[in-house]
Amino acid sequence: MRQTVMRRFSDHTTARVGGTAGEWVVAGTEFEALQTLSRHPLPSEEDRAASGDTLLVLGGGSNLLVADDGFAGTVLQLAFTGITAAPVNDDDGDVMVTVAAGHEWDDVVAWTVQRRYAGLEALSGIPGAAGATPVQNVGAYGAEVSQTLVDVRAWDRLLGEVVTLSNEELDFGYRDSMLKRTTLHGSPRYVVLSVRFRLTHRGEATPSSPVRYAELARSLSLDVNAAEDQRRAPLADVRTTVLALRAGKGMVLDPADHDTWSTGSFFTNPIVGEDVLATLPEGAPRFPALPDVDGSPRVKLSAAWLIDRAGCQKGFGADLVDGRASLSTKHTLAVTNRGDASTADLLTVAGAVRDRVREAFGIELHPEPVLIGCEL
Ligand SMILES: Cc1cc2nc3c(=O)[nH]c(=O)nc-3n(C[C@H](O)[C@H](O)[C@H](O)COP(=O)(O)OP(=O)(O)OC[C@H]3O[C@@H](n4cnc5c(N)ncnc54)[C@H](O)[C@@H]3O)c2cc1C
Numbered sequence: 001m002r003q004t005v006m007r008r009f010s011d012h013t014t015a016r017v018g019g020t021a022g023e024w025v026v027a028g029t030e031f032e033a034l035q036t037l038s039r040h041p042l043p044s045e046e047d048r049a050a051s052g053d054t055l056l057v058l059g060g061g062s063n064l065l066v067a068d069d070g071f072a073g074t075v076l077q078l079a080f081t082g083i084t085a086a087p088v089n090d091d092d093g094d095v096m097v098t099v100a101a102g103h104e105w106d107d108v109v110a111w112t113v114q115r116r117y118a119g120l121e122a123l124s125g126i127p128g129a130a131g132a133t134p135v136q137n138v139g140a141y142g143a144e145v146s147q148t149l150v151d152v153r154a155w156d157r158l159l160g161e162v163v164t165l166s167n168e169e170l171d172f173g174y175r176d177s178m179l180k181r182t183t184l185h186g187s188p189r190y191v192v193l194s195v196r197f198r199l200t201h202r203g204e205a206t207p208s209s210p211v212r213y214a215e216l217a218r219s220l221s222l223d224v225n226a227a228e229d230q231r232r233a234p235l236a237d238v239r240t241t242v243l244a245l246r247a248g249k250g251m252v253l254d255p256a257d258h259d260t261w262s263t264g265s266f267f268t269n270p271i272v273g274e275d276v277l278a279t280l281p282e283g284a285p286r287f288p289a290l291p292d293v294d295g296s297p298r299v300k301l302s303a304a305w306l307i308d309r310a311g312c313q314k315g316f317g318a319d320l321v322d323g324r325a326s327l328s329t330k331h332t333l334a335v336t337n338r339g340d341a342s343t344a345d346l347l348t349v350a351g352a353v354r355d356r357v358r359e360a361f362g363i364e365l366h367p368e369p370v371l372i373g374c375e376l
Pocket of ligand 1: 014056057058059060061062063064078101126127128129130131132133135136137138139140186188190191192193250251252253260262263264265370
């Protein structure tokens with residue numbers, strides 16, 4: 001049954017900030033979600049651009065910052081779960097795993113690793129629900145959901161019907177997808193109902209996908225430059241190692257550790273033209289990126305490195321808000337709630353970081369979390 005209750009975002013987001021909502025619907029089944037969605041067709045472009053949507057879709061609240069005043073419309077919390085696997089109809093033993101939008105993501109990864117299905121193991125420890133993972137093409141340690149995602153079923157609020165969107169149609173990029181690009185100020189056109197992944201299965205001895213990330217490879221005693229087949233490890237080892245690396249950076253939720261009261265990385269890694277490199281100190285980390293639309297070469301920079309070099313070290317910003325918020329003491333990319341922070345406090349710290357990086361390097365950092373009723 002649909003439950004309508006009075007709740008606060010501070011109790012339903014990982015940064016633990018944000019006020020109340022006009023209405024809060026917890027959908028325990030897909031049918032209940034569709035009932036609410038059919039009451040909330042896509043508003044006009046003008047209303048969406050002016051943050052005038054009456055609907056806010058909520059998964060695990062781990063990539064969301066809502067104003068201290070809250071959100072006047074309806075929150076639809078997707079809480080329906082379920083995960084199934086079926087063999088793919090060919091000889092190689094692959095499996096198709098279908099996950100309901102509300103299923104906790106890390107439980108999905110644990111479930112697949114336990115059954116020796118390879119492809120998601122490097123994405124261990126990321127908070128939130130499965131339905132949100134395609135929105136920003138969730139990624140970590142050299143893996144992204146776009147590498148294994150086949151398609152999603154989604155409610156199209158414009159057409160008022162359920163549609164299937166293929167990996168190609170989702171047009172994934174770095175922390176980006178068509179789902180995100182058709183969302184305006186938190187107002188989505190598509191609401192993901194379930195996601196399908198094609199994973200590799202070669203019996204009990206199924207190894208991991210090739211490890212692509214140097215730090216992870218080192219921790220597993222692999223050479224990241226070796227041939228693909230020499231960059232594989234037991235699935236469970238990859239999961240355990242990723243979880244340990246993430247925990248060391250405050251990137252695994254722990255209610256007792258304020259370094260994890262955050263939205264994860266607050267800023268995306270900036271993607272800039274290659275010419276910008278000449279303006280940066282030697283040794284500034286850079287990674288390959290796709291060329292610009294006009295074909296000019298681009299590189300991805302490390303936001304954490306820029307923040308640190310701009311003078312915002314771990315723990316930065318506490319003095320700006322009487323200690324209620326600061327950068328994590330383990331990682332410069334997370335803006336954290338030290339216990340009784342408000343949304344405004346987190347934005348004050350984030351704004352100071354963004355300004356310092358702009359002053360030091362002329363580079364504009366962009367927030368990764370979705371901001372509702374507030375801005376940086
Ligand atoms: C400690 C920590 C570590 C993190 N590490 C990583 C990381 O390594 N890599 C990474 O990519 N991210 C990371 N994140 C960010 C976050 O976990 C992911 O973006 C996650 O996928 C968000 O899921 P959620 O269910 O919490 O989404 P929410 O925060 O509930 O929602 C985020 C946005 O997606 C929309 N949305 C949610 N569900 C749906 C749906 N079913 N259909 C359409 N729109 C939807 C919401 O409306 C909102 O706009 C981290 C966050 C934290 C707190």
